[in-house]
Amino acid sequence: MRNPELALVVKNLTKYYDEKVCALKDISLSVHRGEWITIMGSSGSGKTTFLNIISGLDRPTSGEVIINGSDIARVSTDELTRFRRENIGLVFQQFYLIRYLNALENVMLAQYFHSMADEEEARQALKMVGLGDRLHHLPSQLSGGEQQRVCLARALINSPKLLLADEPTGNLDKANEEMVMRLFQERHKEGYTIVMVTHDPEVAQLADRVIHFDHGRILSEKQNGVRCVEAKS
């Protein structure tokens, strides 16, 4: 059933690797439109697997992942690819910019795969993240913070319904971390739905909701700093 208020609904999500290793076990959660949730947890807790599945990069073993009313766990590979380019914006810890393309071209690449490259639009996206004077710089000529901002501009260029970030400040110093998080806060105010994986409690507290994963399960959930869900032992 479709609830227009919900950007993402996950029901009984389970993921096994090689039919033996359990990465996610019976996860259920919902994310409202415009909500910012942060997923925390120790290494191997399943948070990146969760991000992979809700971004359409991987498929669950069982369960439902409903985005925009359709269960992406049950669509074909081609439909999943189309879903990804039309609905998801990804921000990576390692930025993953193409080294021989400049900042502008890296952003335009996302437009190219989505529909049609528009240089002016890409230029505006880079100006929005404060890189109006770095348009023609190659990734190697940019600092880590600047590279992450290019990555953010690339993620936002097609106006995704879900902005997913995997440790976006993991490779940044304090100053750059603050600058990048300020950009996330601005996007949040603009109404973007954000799902972010992080180890950093300071980053996590900026979100509306913090969900702790442990051994593939939801351990606890805090809404605006108040614990609201506790896993049954």
Added chain:
Amino acid sequence: MADLVNSSLDIHRKGGSQFWAYGGNILVLPQGSPSGDVSFIVEGDMSRLEEGELAQSVTGYLPFLYNQAEINGQKVILGGTWLDEIPELSPWWQITGTWPQGRENTRDALVGARAAEKLHLEVGDQFIIKYGDNQPSFNVAGIVTTGAAEENQVFVALKTAQQLTGMTDKVGLVQVSARTVSQPLAQVSRLIEQNIPGTEARIIGQIAKAESQVLQKVQLLMMLVAGLILIASGLVILSTMTTTILERTKEIGLMKALGASDRRIIALYGTEIGIVALVGGILGYLIGFLLARFIGQQVFNSGVSPSILAFFASITVAMLVTFTGSLLPLYRAAKVNPSATLLREE
């Protein structure tokens, strides 16, 4: 590979032109002596070509006497012949200057185009031919272009060559032009051998046939080598492309994460491979052509002509080999798993 294709495509033409450069349709050669010494035809015997039954068939003949002499300190092949008969029996010889007149002409010489270039001689120049102690002077009456080995030679009147080398009344070979209306060429050939004892009259067609068989074998060998090179190239491309795709796994993973379909990935990298193959094919043809020309120069004494067929063959083969060698790597590129390459559980 382009060099081999160029050479093998041109080998028949080049080999043929080498052969037909003798002119006429029968070549009269002295029979080899049992002792292995160099044999000659007696010049006086040639008049028998105009006698009896042969007179009806033989339309013309041209004697040649070849020796090695020295001009301007460089060794050259000196040919003695009836200079005034050349335009009639070898009409494809092109001359800059004038044909020398008279068979007893001791003044004029014809110089092959390449020899003239090598010896820095021009029409009207005087030069000395050194043979043993003899050093007569000659005038360059004309520079000849034949498309074959004569371009590296210098020609004087037969009489002059005989006097210079001390081979009075001797001839090395005779090029005979015979009609085949009254009797077949084989019959004419037999008649020549009967009328001029100690000679062997070879029909040029038979020589060409033997030569053609050799050329076919050389061509087959070249094609075989080209085939092996193609297989080796395919394997090199396979390994290079596999390495390239492995190195670019993250880039491909990112593109897929951004929404690129398998078909789009194949089209993108396929285009890149196609451009590389096209440039490679053009470069391969150019380098191959230059190499083939060099080899043609060394082996046939004349260059290999550019072939449009070899040009398109080079590009087509480059495309085919590159794409065949890239099929597996392209498939692997399309199947890159973005989640495994970009986002890994820590």
